[in-house]
Amino acid sequence: MAFFEIRELTVSYRRNGVTFEPFNSISFELSEGQIADLIGTSGSGKSSLLCACACLLPNTSGSLLLKEVSSNSLSPEEWRKRVCYVPQKPTVIPGTVRDNLLLPWSFRVRRNDTPPSDTELRLLMDEASLGEVNLDRDAAQLSGGELARVALLRAFATKPNVLLLDEVDAALDDASARAVSNLTRRLVRNDTACLRIRHRPPDGAADRMFKLEHGTITQLNCTDKGV
Template sequence: MDVSGPSGSGKTTLLRTLARLMPGATGSLAVDGQRADTLAPQRWRALVALLPQKPAILPGDLRTNLVLPWRLKVERDVAEPGSEALLSALDEVGLGGLPLDRDATRLSVGQQARVALLRVVLTGPRVLLLDEPDAALDPESSSALAQALVRIAATGTAIVRVRHRESDGLAARRLVLTQGGRLTEAGP
């Protein structure tokens, strides 16, 4: 699903609310019939994973950054990937050939964006929330990302994307927000 709308219309707020990352939000959320208020917030965020607009690459190598989610205490449905799985995952987002001991902070902005995406995807969330994932990418990286998203969606993960660019034909549905956060259009 793609979400679009002018600046300030609440696209990021919508994603943060879905990830239970919005202080003061009210209402109820559920994923696969499981209500948000029956789960610890950390566990909910592992299931409904937000990738913020600015990728946060921590000091350290590529491997440290990719397995970071497994260094946190929260329970995961997916086991920590080994080196082989990491390398093939990197290949799938167009980062094949990068060694796992490469200093992640020295990667380009586009590469960092894909590492941050991969880090979230590897944890196997049920819903993936992407805040302008291709805003900082060149057309080539952007299409590599789109292909990766098609593969992720094929595994049954729901994807909600905030997007400014023209439709790339991937989204099954489209939400349009207007100033003030009202939903004006919803459709395929």
């Protein structure tokens, strides 16, 4: 049984007044505990694919299944609690690191959920090698690499089944990108999978690699260079 399945997925939208389909009827799947890299040239539809997987785009057809449960059987909000999209630029709100980590629990969709305790947050911070960063620290004082890890921890703290990472290491230096990669590998365990857009060379964290090009998706060897 596949953990996360994408079947015959098609996206269309208006671009310069003309209907445009970045991809049509693409299918692939992810296994539990697996990280897959998604590569392709600019404009090939990679971000659209991630957004479609999170039910963030209109005019989408096809099937999305998580542990054999269809996205059509859940509200978009409930689906996004299980399939979490993390954009390239971290969302930072004024306040402390704690405030930023607990941001998802300020939204209506999680009003009945219990937020993680400080102890749980500290354990996550330790996973990200941020043990020296105080939860009361002003988030505006964090470096770009630290913010990227906080954004990833914030997503993971909501305990999604699927993480969709939209080139979260794009603006980072090599050392910070490695830290984010290592954190992703540590966090993706049982009952979790990850699809991430990357343009950097393979870092050894991915189990699979897909290339989206000319509207089709193909699987590559993980040692192939990104584009």
